[in-house]
Amino acid sequence: MSKTITIDGKIIPFEDGQTIMDAAMAAGVYIPHLCHQPEFTPHGSCKLCTVNVNGRNCTACTFPAIDGQEVLNETQELIDDRKKITQMLFVEGNHFCPSCEKTGNCQLQGVAYHLNMLDNHFPLFYPDRKVDASHTEVMIDHNRCIFCTLCVRASQQKDGKDVFAISGRGIDKHLIVNAQSGLLKDTDLNVTDHACAVCPTGAILIKRTGYQVPIGQRIYDHKQIDQVSLATEQHKHGE
Amino acid sequence: MKQFIQCIAENNQHQSTHLLKMLREIQDRYHYIPKDAIEQLSELLNIPRTQIISVVEFYSFFHLSPRGKYELLISDSITDHMLGKKNLLDYLAKILSVTVGEVREDGLVSLGNASCTGMCDQGPAGLVNGYALTRLDQPACDQIAALINQQKPLVEWPSELFQVDDNIYKSGLLLNQPYVQGAALRAMIDRGIKATLAEVDGSGLRGRGGAGFKTATKWKFCSEEPQTERYVVCNADEGEPGTFKDRVLLNSYTDQVFEGMAVCAAIIGARQGFLYLRGEYLHLHDKLERILEQRRQNGLLGTNIMGVGLDFDIEICLGAGAYICGEESALIESLEGKAGIPRNRPPYPVTQGYLGKPTVVNNVETFLAATGIAVNGGDWFASIGTEKSKGTKILSISGDCARPGIYEYPFGITVQTILNDCGAVDVLGIQVGGPSGTFISNQEFERKLAFEDLATGGSFIIFNSSRDILDMVNNFTHFFAHESCGFCTPCRVGTALLKKQLAKIVDGHGSAGDVVALEELCQLVKNHSHCGLGQTAANPILTTLERYPDLYHSRLKEISFEPGFDLDGALATARRLANRDDAGAHLAQTESEHE
Ligand SMILES: Cc1cc2nc3c(=O)[nH]c(=O)nc-3n(C[C@H](O)[C@H](O)[C@H](O)COP(=O)(O)O)c2cc1C
Ligand code: SF4
Ligand code: FES
Numbered sequence: 001m002s003k004t005i006t007i008d009g010k011i012i013p014f015e016d017g018q019t020i021m022d023a024a025m026a027a028g029v030y031i032p033h034l035c036h037q038p039e040f041t042p043h044g045s046c047k048l049c050t051v052n053v054n055g056r057n058c059t060a061c062t063f064p065a066i067d068g069q070e071v072l073n074e075t076q077e078l079i080d081d082r083k084k085i086t087q088m089l090f091v092e093g094n095h096f097c098p099s100c101e102k103t104g105n106c107q108l109q110g111v112a113y114h115l116n117m118l119d120n121h122f123p124l125f126y127p128d129r130k131v132d133a134s135h136t137e138v139m140i141d142h143n144r145c146i147f148c149t150l151c152v153r154a155s156q157q158k159d160g161k162d163v164f165a166i167s168g169r170g171i172d173k174h175l176i177v178n179a180q181s182g183l184l185k186d187t188d189l190n191v192t193d194h195a196c197a198v199c200p201t202g203a204i205l206i207k208r209t210g211y212q213v214p215i216g217q218r219i220y221d222h223k224q225i226d227q228v229s230l231a232t233e234q235h236k237h238g239e
Numbered sequence: 240m241k242q243f244i245q246c247i248a249e250n251n252q253h254q255s256t257h258l259l260k261m262l263r264e265i266q267d268r269y270h271y272i273p274k275d276a277i278e279q280l281s282e283l284l285n286i287p288r289t290q291i292i293s294v295v296e297f298y299s300f301f302h303l304s305p306r307g308k309y310e311l312l313i314s315d316s317i318t319d320h321m322l323g324k325k326n327l328l329d330y331l332a333k334i335l336s337v338t339v340g341e342v343r344e345d346g347l348v349s350l351g352n353a354s355c356t357g358m359c360d361q362g363p364a365g366l367v368n369g370y371a372l373t374r375l376d377q378p379a380c381d382q383i384a385a386l387i388n389q390q391k392p393l394v395e396w397p398s399e400l401f402q403v404d405d406n407i408y409k410s411g412l413l414l415n416q417p418y419v420q421g422a423a424l425r426a427m428i429d430r431g432i433k434a435t436l437a438e439v440d441g442s443g444l445r446g447r448g449g450a451g452f453k454t455a456t457k458w459k460f461c462s463e464e465p466q467t468e469r470y471v472v473c474n475a476d477e478g479e480p481g482t483f484k485d486r487v488l489l490n491s492y493t494d495q496v497f498e499g500m501a502v503c504a505a506i507i508g509a510r511q512g513f514l515y516l517r518g519e520y521l522h523l524h525d526k527l528e529r530i531l532e533q534r535r536q537n538g539l540l541g542t543n544i545m546g547v548g549l550d551f552d553i554e555i556c557l558g559a560g561a562y563i564c565g566e567e568s569a570l571i572e573s574l575e576g577k578a579g580i581p582r583n584r585p586p587y588p589v590t591q592g593y594l595g596k597p598t599v600v601n602n603v604e605t606f607l608a609a610t611g612i613a614v615n616g617g618d619w620f621a622s623i624g625t626e627k628s629k630g631t632k633i634l635s636i637s638g639d640c641a642r643p644g645i646y647e648y649p650f651g652i653t654v655q656t657i658l659n660d661c662g663a664v665d666v667l668g669i670q671v672g673g674p675s676g677t678f679i680s681n682q683e684f685e686r687k688l689a690f691e692d693l694a695t696g697g698s699f700i701i702f703n704s705s706r707d708i709l710d711m712v713n714n715f716t717h718f719f720a721h722e723s724c725g726f727c728t729p730c731r732v733g734t735a736l737l738k739k740q741l742a743k744i745v746d747g748h749g750s751a752g753d754v755v756a757l758e759e760l761c762q763l764v765k766n767h768s769h770c771g772l773g774q775t776a777a778n779p780i781l782t783t784l785e786r787y788p789d790l791y792h793s794r795l796k797e798i799s800f801e802p803g804f805d806l807d808g809a810l811a812t813a814r815r816l817a818n819r820d821d822a823g824a825h826l827a828q829t830e831s832e833h834e
Contacts, residue, residue, distance in 0.1 A: 042583070044583045044727075044769065045726050045727050045728070045769070046727075047727050047728050047729050047768075047769065048728075050767055057766055057767060059583070059769070062583040064585065081763055081766070081767060084759075084763050085728050085729060085763070085767065088728050088729070088732035088733065088736070089728060089732070091732070091736075092731075092732045122732075122736055123736075123739060125735070147725070162287040162289065165287070165289035165290065165292070165293050166293065167289070167292050167293035167296045167297070168293075168296045168297065168725065169296065169297045169298075169561070169578075169723070169724055169725050170720065170721065170722070170723040170724065170725040170731060170734070170735075171720070171723070171725065171731055171732070171734075171735040172296075172725070173725040173731065176289055176292055176293070177289070178287050178288060178289045180274070180278060180288070
């Protein structure tokens with residue numbers, strides 16, 4: 001007998017070593033997530049993937065699937081809370097979607113659409129953050145960073161480098177790059193690195209590729225993030 | 240500098256696990272961590288510079304830009320405030336001609352705030368270059384200012400400034416227990432290791448750090464792990480505001496604590512232990528090292544302990560100003576030379592702790608109790624206390640009472656008895672268990688201290704009726720926002736939002752929906768945060784809102800909606816420029832305000 005968990009009553013098989021997220025995605029059940037991508041070691045920090053397991057809130061992308069778990073995913077309470085967590089990410093940074101090159105392709109925006117987020121709910125922080133446009137081919141707009149560490153992990157785990165890191169504590173957290181000058185141009189980042197392509201928001205952008213796809217024809221202009229996510233990630237979670 | 244850094248790296252065998260120790264030496268010498276030092280260390284330790292920078296920027300006691308040659312920090316605990324901290328800080332700023340949070344132009348002195356330094360029984364307290372200052376008052380400040388301006392080295396400062404008293408007012412089972420060095424190890428060897436674990440089990444001892452996990456069970460799990468390289472860690476981070484009993488235990492019951500660690504090591508099969516000492520207790524460091532050395536010489540530490548082939552040694556690691564490092568997995572990260580960010584669990588430390596090896600983390604008091612139990616047996620301990628909470632609890636009592644200090648009570652003691660003993664009158668309420676615990680009102684003094692009623696790591700802060708509860712709540716809420724590690728969204732952003740939302744209400748800008756919004760936010764932070772810090776950060780608001788809803792509602796404006804934008808506030812600059820403050824220079828937010 002293979003082992004199973006249930007998610008919102010639906011029976012989901014899993015193998016030892018899989019997280020709740022792995023099992024769910026492999027079975028075609030979407031759990032909202034931002035800091036997680038199946039290729040990288042799970043981080044568990046954005047907390048968008050929070051599910052309720054046997055009465056306790058757990059982080060689906062890091063919590064192991066265990067035989068017989070009863071998982072709640074799409075309850076109104078969890079949906080509301082995930083929306084508020086998304087709103088927290090919006091107010092913490094400076095996210096001006098209409099003027100952002102990533103609009104329509106942004107996962108933060110995609111998740112917000114999915115959760116039916118219609119306002120910021122919380123007061124905006126308006127933090128003073130910088131743009132690093134020093135590199136000839138890649139730029140960082142710190143205003144849009146949500147500290148998911150995907151670029152940190154991609155650089156370490158796929159590119160075999162150490163270009164990015166998260167520094168600071170609490171609300172002063174920020175992305176730093178590995179150069180004596182502190183500038184992206186002095187790192188060993190290459191535009192073909194995976195780290196350049198993994199940012200869920202518009203914080204890391206590749207120069208001179210902007211607006212090639214017109215606004216209105218972009219990913220989340222037409223599809224919900226759950227469909228997109230399952231289509232691109234489902235097979236990877238099965239691995 | 241090159242040679243200095245080279246030397247530090249060599250002394251630490253180029254081990255990046257010792258990064259905090261190395262940074263501490265650099266900070267000590269240069270009063271910041273210079274860029275060049277980071278570059279050089281990165282090469283010597285073969286780690287990316289970003290790893291070093293992220294550690295420097297995480298801990299409060301490390302700085303990327305120069306602090307004063309004398310770095311003066313004043314404790315921001317609520318108890319320090321109750322003893323006049325604010326005025327004292329302003330006074331220091333004035334006499335030293337330095338702005339709070341900044342360095343004086345000549346670079347000689349900097350002044351700032353520190354989270355609770357663990358001296359609540361003898362505040363207002365502070366730190367100068369890491370060393371604890373106690374009982375600060377105006378004359379002491381004058382003296383300090385003079386010493387700084389004369390550039391007197393700290394060793395020449397009068398010792399009264401640094402005097403730290405134990406203030407033990409009530410001793411019980413543990414604090415009264417006579418002790419002979421090595422007695423617990425002897426008893427364990429005579430009884431047998433398995434039988435000693437059975438005694439710890441039979442004692443019913445539960446962890447004293449707050450969570451109350453059964454100690455014997457933790458040790459047993461660890462001893463059964465397949466990996467044989469295992470570690471013992473004594474958690475002396477004691478960062479919960481209002482807690483200072485571990486400071487006293489380390490000062491006056493040192494041997495018993497180390498011996499408890501050795502007993503644990505024998506039971507779980509560990510050869511290496513660590514004492515993670517909060518940076519604020521730097522004053523204890525040399526004494527602790529001396530006692531370790533003495534134990535080595537007496538054959539109680541090192542190789543072949545007591546001639547029975549046990550090998551075990553203890554290393555002291557100093558923290559650097561981060562409350563989160565009291566959380567056991569963050570503590571382990573810190574021991575490994577990293578920022579103190581709590582790990583994902585499972586795996587728990589007992590299976591994958593320090594360097595991924597099975598590790599037991601226990602509180603100072605837990606090890607002290609283990610020593611007593613190893614000597615006297617489990618029944619000795621279990622015969623005292625309640626059904627679910629065996630033994631005694633050592634409390635740190637501070638705030639409005641005649642005799643703040645250390646009190647040991649059997650579990651099950653009522654709050655009223657404690658208040659009588661420490662001389663507290665006209666009491667409004669008590670914060671039990673520190674900011675992460677519970678606020679109880681004066682209607683609840685028959686409640687009992689025990690895991691099944693009022694659980695506590697030992698912090699017990701008393702407020703009399705002259706105090707404003709919202710000042711306290713505000714202080715605690717700021718504390719959590721300051722100490723949030725920032726890893727997870729609900730706590731990183733949530734604690735910052737709690738600060739804003741609370742201020743909005745306390746400052747009288749709140750309207751009808753704002754208390755509800757505050758409570759919703761509290762629940763979100765509590766239910767979704769990654770670790771105990773975020774999960775308890777809203778407790779000060781939640782526990783007082785439950786008891787004193789009117790207190791919050793009385794601060795609200797009589798309008799149903801308060802705009803996020805303060806019209807009148809926005810005109811302040813214009814008024815200042817125009818040098819006007821007449822009625823015409825003010826704008827009302829609502830029609831009713833005009834009337
Ligand atoms: C934010 C936070 C801070 C903590 N601080 C301490 C501390 O200073 N000392 C301590 O012993 N335990 C502290 N703990 C509890 C530890 O994680 C751990 O449970 C404890 O050290 C285990 O020891 P015990 O079983 O002997 O209590 C803290 C927990 C959290 C979540
Ligand atoms: S709850 Fe707070 S302290 Fe704990 S991991 Fe999250 S951000 Fe860090
Ligand atoms: S996706 Fe699981 S915490 Fe971010």
